[in-house]
Amino acid sequence: MRHAIKKKEASCACYSGGADPMHPRPFRVLEIWKELSDTFSMSLTPEDGGPVIFAPGQFNMLYVFGIGEVPISVSGDPTNRSVLIHTTRAVGNVSKALDSLKAGAIVGVRGPYGSEWPLAVAEGTDLVFVAGGIGLAPLRPAIYQAMAERHKYGNIAVLYGARTPEDILFSKELLRWKARFDIDVQVTVDRATGNWQGRVGLVTKLIQSGGFDPMNATAYTCGPEVMMRHVVDSLHERGVPLDHIYLSMERNMKCAVGFCGHCQWGASFICRDGPVFRYDKIVDTLNVREL
Amino acid sequence: MTSSHGAVGQAHSKAHSAKETSIPVGTKVVIDEAGLSALFSRLIKIGYQPIGPKVRDGAVVYEEISSPSDLPVGFSDEQEGGKYRLVPGTKGSFFEYLVGPTSWKKFLFPPRHKMWSADRDGKGFTVENPTDDAPAYAFIGVRSCELNAMKIQDKVFGFGREDKCGAGIFSDPGYVARRSKALIIGVNCSRAGKTCFCSSMGGDPHMKEGQGYDLTLTEFAPSNGKHEFMMEVGSERGALILDLLPHREARSADVSMADSQARKARGEMGRKMVPDVKDVLPRNLRHQRWDEVAERCLSCANCTMVCPTCFCSTVNDTTDLKGDHAERWRSWDSCFSIDFSYIHGGAIRRETKSRYRQWMTHKLSNWHEQYGTSGCVGCGRCITWCPVGIDITEEAKAIKNTGE
Ligand SMILES: Cc1cc2nc3c(=O)[nH]c(=O)nc-3n(C[C@H](O)[C@H](O)[C@H](O)COP(=O)(O)OP(=O)(O)OC[C@H]3O[C@@H](n4cnc5c(N)ncnc54)[C@H](O)[C@@H]3O)c2cc1C
Ligand code: SF4
Ligand code: SF4
Numbered sequence: 001m002r003h004a005i006k007k008k009e010a011s012c013a014c015y016s017g018g019a020d021p022m023h024p025r026p027f028r029v030l031e032i033w034k035e036l037s038d039t040f041s042m043s044l045t046p047e048d049g050g051p052v053i054f055a056p057g058q059f060n061m062l063y064v065f066g067i068g069e070v071p072i073s074v075s076g077d078p079t080n081r082s083v084l085i086h087t088t089r090a091v092g093n094v095s096k097a098l099d100s101l102k103a104g105a106i107v108g109v110r111g112p113y114g115s116e117w118p119l120a121v122a123e124g125t126d127l128v129f130v131a132g133g134i135g136l137a138p139l140r141p142a143i144y145q146a147m148a149e150r151h152k153y154g155n156i157a158v159l160y161g162a163r164t165p166e167d168i169l170f171s172k173e174l175l176r177w178k179a180r181f182d183i184d185v186q187v188t189v190d191r192a193t194g195n196w197q198g199r200v201g202l203v204t205k206l207i208q209s210g211g212f213d214p215m216n217a218t219a220y221t222c223g224p225e226v227m228m229r230h231v232v233d234s235l236h237e238r239g240v241p242l243d244h245i246y247l248s249m250e251r252n253m254k255c256a257v258g259f260c261g262h263c264q265w266g267a268s269f270i271c272r273d274g275p276v277f278r279y280d281k282i283v284d285t286l287n288v289r290e291l
Numbered sequence: 292m293t294s295s296h297g298a299v300g301q302a303h304s305k306a307h308s309a310k311e312t313s314i315p316v317g318t319k320v321v322i323d324e325a326g327l328s329a330l331f332s333r334l335i336k337i338g339y340q341p342i343g344p345k346v347r348d349g350a351v352v353y354e355e356i357s358s359p360s361d362l363p364v365g366f367s368d369e370q371e372g373g374k375y376r377l378v379p380g381t382k383g384s385f386f387e388y389l390v391g392p393t394s395w396k397k398f399l400f401p402p403r404h405k406m407w408s409a410d411r412d413g414k415g416f417t418v419e420n421p422t423d424d425a426p427a428y429a430f431i432g433v434r435s436c437e438l439n440a441m442k443i444q445d446k447v448f449g450f451g452r453e454d455k456c457g458a459g460i461f462s463d464p465g466y467v468a469r470r471s472k473a474l475i476i477g478v479n480c481s482r483a484g485k486t487c488f489c490s491s492m493g494g495d496p497h498m499k500e501g502q503g504y505d506l507t508l509t510e511f512a513p514s515n516g517k518h519e520f521m522m523e524v525g526s527e528r529g530a531l532i533l534d535l536l537p538h539r540e541a542r543s544a545d546v547s548m549a550d551s552q553a554r555k556a557r558g559e560m561g562r563k564m565v566p567d568v569k570d571v572l573p574r575n576l577r578h579q580r581w582d583e584v585a586e587r588c589l590s591c592a593n594c595t596m597v598c599p600t601c602f603c604s605t606v607n608d609t610t611d612l613k614g615d616h617a618e619r620w621r622s623w624d625s626c627f628s629i630d631f632s633y634i635h636g637g638a639i640r641r642e643t644k645s646r647y648r649q650w651m652t653h654k655l656s657n658w659h660e661q662y663g664t665s666g667c668v669g670c671g672r673c674i675t676w677c678p679v680g681i682d683i684t685e686e687a688k689a690i691k692n693t694g695e
Contacts, residue, residue, distance in 0.1 A: 022406050022619075026415050047415065062666040065409065065416055066617035091635045106415030221390030251633050253604050257461040259448065260624070261603030262631060265655065266573075267660035272460070288576045290645035 021257045024063045024108025029101055030083060035169055039134060040073065041087040044107060051081045055116035056141035057248060057276045061256050062086065063108030064097040071253045073138035073275075078145055084109070084124050087137035087169070113256045115276040117142040117246060119149075121142065122218035126154040128210060128240070130231045132161045132203055132223025136169045138248055138275075139222050143177075150182060154217075157184040157210045161227070163201030165189050165196040184211045203227065204234040214239035222248040229286070232279055245279040266291060314530040316658075317500060317523070324518050327359050327385075327508075329536045330476075334429045337532075339474055342398060343431035344388065349377055351391035353398075356431070363388050370484045370671065373680030380563040383513040386432060389484045390670050394599035395430055395437060396444060406465075406606070411615045423465060427472035434480055435498045436489040436668040440599035442503060445470065446662040447602045465499035474528060475508035485561030486671030488684055492564055494668055496556035498523070503522070505529035509549040517584050521545050540590050562684045564669065565691045572656040572687070575694035576648065584686055585644035587679050592625035593675035594681075596651065600666050605633070626650050651683060 027044040032051055034040050034237055039124060046052065052073045054060075063069040072095075076085025090099040101107065119127075131139050146156055158177065162168045163256035168187060178185040186206045188199040199206070204221075221231045228247045235245055249270050256271040263270035265286035268277070285291060319386040322330070334341050335357065343356045346363045356362070367380025367387045380387040409416045434442070444661030445451055450470045480496035489496060498507045509521040522529045523540050533673075565571070595601045605624035610617045624631060626649045632639035640646045658666030667683070674682045 020420065020464050022463075023418050023420075026418075028415065061596070063608075065411070066608060066614060068608045069606070108409075108416075108418070250634060251639065252632055254604065254624075259461070259463055259602070259604065260606070261626065262605070262624075264649070264657070267657035268663070290640045290642060291576070291649075 021110070022255065024061070024069070026106050026109050026264060027084065027109045029103050029105045029107060031103055032099075032101060035122075036167060038085065038091070038182060039169060040087045041085060042098070042101070042107075043076070044084040044086070044109065045082060046084075047106070047107075052084045053081065054078060054112035054141075056119070056145055057138060058112035058114050059138070059256075060084070060086070060109050060111030060113070061253075062088075062094075062098060063110070064094055064101070065106070065108070066170075067097040068094040069108070069110075069254075070094040070098075071113075071256060071271075073137065073248075075137040075140045078141045079148055085228075087134070087140075089134045108205075110256065112269035113271055115272075115274055117220050117248075117276055119145055122244075123152045124154070124216075126212035126217040127156045127246075128159065128207075128212050128217050128219040128235070130159045130203060130207065130219060130221040130223075130235075131155065133163065133167065133228040134169065134225030135227075135248075136160055139220060140170065142220060147177075147180075147183065155184060155212050156182070157212050158186070159206040159210055160185075160187045161190070161206070161223075162187070163190050164193045164197075166193065170249055186210065202230070204230050206229065207234040207238060215241075217244065219245045220247075221245070225250075242280040242283065243278060246276055247280075248275045249277060250275065305659065312527070312530045312534040314524060314534055316526060316530065318530070318533075319521055319523050319546060320533065320538040321519050321521050321545055322536055322538045323520070323540050324359065325656070326522075326536045326538055327520060330532070331356075331358050331431075333532060333535050334474070338427060338675045339429035340426035341429045341431055344386075344391070346377065349481065350375060351377070351388045352393040353395060353430075353432075355392075356575065359385060362386070362432075367482075368484070370486045370675045370681050371680070372486065372674050373677055375675050381512050383518060384510065386478045386508070386510045387481060387484070387512075389487065390434055390437065390672060392597050392672065392676055394670075394672070395433060395441060396599050396602075398425075398430070399441070399473065400427055400444060400448065400466055400623075403620060404465070406619045406621050408616065408618045410617075411533075416617070418545070423468060425469050425472075427474070428469070429474040429476060431476045431482065432478045433475050433504065434478060434670075435496060435502065436492075436494050436670040437486075437599055438475065438477060438498065438503055439489075439492075439494050439668040440670065441470075441475075443600045443658075443662065443664055443666060443668070444602060446664065447600075473673070474532075475504045475525075476529075477502075477504040477525075479509040479549070479553065480556045481510060481512070482554045483559040484671060484675075486674040486682075487560050488562035488564050488671060489669035490557055490560050490563075491566070492665060492667055492669035495553070496560075497553035497567060498525075498599075500525070500601070506533060509547060509552065511545075519545075521549050562669075562671065562674070562682070564684050565688050568655045568687045568691065569659050569665065570656075571694060572652045575690050578694050579688050580686065580690050580693065581644040581648050584647050584681060585642065588643050588647050588681055589678060590627045590629075590643050590646060591678060592627040593676050593678060594683075595625040595627060596623065597672040598654075598656045599669065599670060599672070600654075601625070605631075651686060654683070654685065 026047040029042040032042040075087040135167040251263040448466035504525040654666040
């Protein structure tokens with residue numbers, strides 16, 4: 001029962017480069033912009049001019065001088081080797097400090113860490129991305145990659161649920177994707193406000209009607225843990241095999257290199273065996289309360 | 292764990308340059324008290340900082356020591372669930388005591404230490420390593436279970452691993468540096484305590500050849516003014532040190548005296564771990580027993596602090612008043628604290644039963660999957676130092692007997 005998903009050698013080219021895996025590498029903030037009332041994105045470039053290499057699904061530890069360090073998934077395009085993009089919800093100490101930075105500021109970066117959304121295993125199948133809230137950010141690199149190699153896959157569905165229309169992340173981009181016609185983008189909100197014309201209801205409803213062949217699909221889901229449980233149930237109900245479903249887990253993390261012990265979940269260290277897991281391998285762990 | 296390991300401490304190389312030795316690894320000799328004194332002065336002379344047992348505040352703890360007179364001379368101890376008491380032992384004995392509340396991990400993986408500091412400069416900031424001023428330690432009095440615990444932490448922190456960074460596996464350079472420099476002088480247990488259970492965790496009160504010590508002592512109880520120790524050489528490093536001490540060859544009588552001491556200690560083992568605990572626990576994550584133990588457990592974290600293998604830590608970031616100088620400190624943490632599992636929205640393991648379950652299943656089961664070894668060596672510390680006497684062997688047995 002090994003939970004790890006095979007990683008590329010990418011984890012060897014860790015940004016922290018030097019001998020000490022706990023040393024942050026300085027990156028400069030190129031731009032920082034608001035996405036939603038509580039969510040922002042920033043683009044970063046390494047001060048040492050080296051490349052930015054990561055696989056979709058991986059995350060970095062972002063350090064704000066003197067304040068602290070938090071795990072944040074990469075949300076940018078994996079084919080862009082010069083900038084790193086992170087999308088963060090400002091919820092506490094460190095994430096709010098990140099939010100208050102200006103272009104030109106220096107952020108410490110360690111990473112990339114963790115397992116990736118495996119797309120290679122899905123070649124020839126339909127792809128289903130199911131995201132809730134901020135969970136669209138960690139999935140976006142995988143969506144970019146799938147679109148960049150569109151011919152390798154069957155149908156592609158992006159199913160996204162947000163609390164209200166004001167909470168829809170990357171809304172302009174979702175519209176652009178929708179306009180491509182070779183990808184099925186559907187958005188729903190829990191609660192309609194203003195002049196919302198779109199769907200209202202849980203993201204699981206989109207699964208029931210989504211345009212993909214469940215017997216020949218690979219699904220990737222990211223969002224609050226309860227939401228992911230329901231998503232898996234719905235996918236399974238439609239007939240997607242459990243070993244074709246991947247999800248990304250979140251736990252407290254202090255080091256991201258397997259020393260601090262905080263991210264343990266059953267026998268897994270989420271920082272290195274995860275955050276992306278294949279559902280059938282962790283179903284027993286997921287079903288135990290407070291593990 | 293021989294001298295072939297990577298980073299070479301100053302003391303280590305000094306010991307090497309002293310001279311060549313013809314004493315092979317595995318040699319058994321006998322030294323007396325004068326030999327033991329000579330060992331201390333030798334170690335200090337070649338640059339080691341001796342660390343060993345010492346009586347402080349009613350317990351045997353590991354601290355800096357400089358001669359045999361610092362040892363717990365004439366002390367023994369009584370241990371039970373939630374109880375520890377120093378008592379008079381054989382007059383003049385040095386090593387009759389058993390393991391106390393401290394372990395060697397506090398030297399290799401310090402309870403609190405600075406990981407790095409950073410200073411703002413014109414463009415941003417630069418990160419610097421603190422100069423590691425930890426000396427080369429000579430650990431005197433390492434018990435067999437404790438050496439096993441050290442080897443378990445070696446796996447956690449990546450000491451002795453060939454691949455430095457791959458598949459998400461990393462090494463902690465500070466730990467590796469301190470560990471490579473450390474000299475290990477073991478002491479075989481002349482007795483076992485009521486909370487000991489190393490035998491059922493794959494260990495033994497006496498060291499085995501190749502276990503990873505540099506030198507090991509077996510103390511023969513002092514009588515009629517004679518106080519001798521059998522010394523076994525475990526590494527070339529150890530041989531170089533022994534070479535300079537007054538000693539005589541061990542006779543077969545010495546060897547059989549040591550063997551009978553080992554048999555006696557094995558027979559005295561106070562506790563026992565149920566054999567297939569590794570597979571039993573994951574099947575019983577919803578067992579009633581977790582609720583029962585949680586009624587007694589105070590979530591005080593004592594068990595994790597005294598355990599020689601527990602490795603969890605947290606970090607703390609600070610700045611000076613001007614905000615130009617920042618530091619990151621790492622300190623021991625415990626899965627028994629509520630903040631340990633905090634993520635935005637609240638802690639994952641809110642209930643004591645989830646925290647106790649995390650600790651115990653990690654120790655006895657998940658560790659196997661993570662590191663290919665149990666996380667428990669059967670030293671008994673968590674039983675002795677639990678304020679309410681919760682006993683990991685008892686809990687395991689109860690779950691096995693009544694679970695799936
Ligand atoms: C693998 C991974 C990827 C993530 N990706 C993203 C992302 O792309 N965008 C995003 O907005 N958030 C992401 N998160 C969550 C994000 O790390 C937390 O929101 C953040 O740590 C909160 O820290 P804080 O100091 O602002 O909040 P506080 O509430 O002040 O937290 C205090 C400390 O608790 C810990 N902590 C709190 N919440 C979390 C959490 N949810 N996960 C892990 N540790 C936590 C951190 O060590 C933090 O410093 C991710 C978490 C993980 C584990
Ligand atoms: S779990 Fe208890 S008996 Fe086992 S090594 Fe840790 S302190 Fe010793
Ligand atoms: S088991 Fe005992 S020592 Fe451990 S946290 Fe509970 S009360 Fe404290």
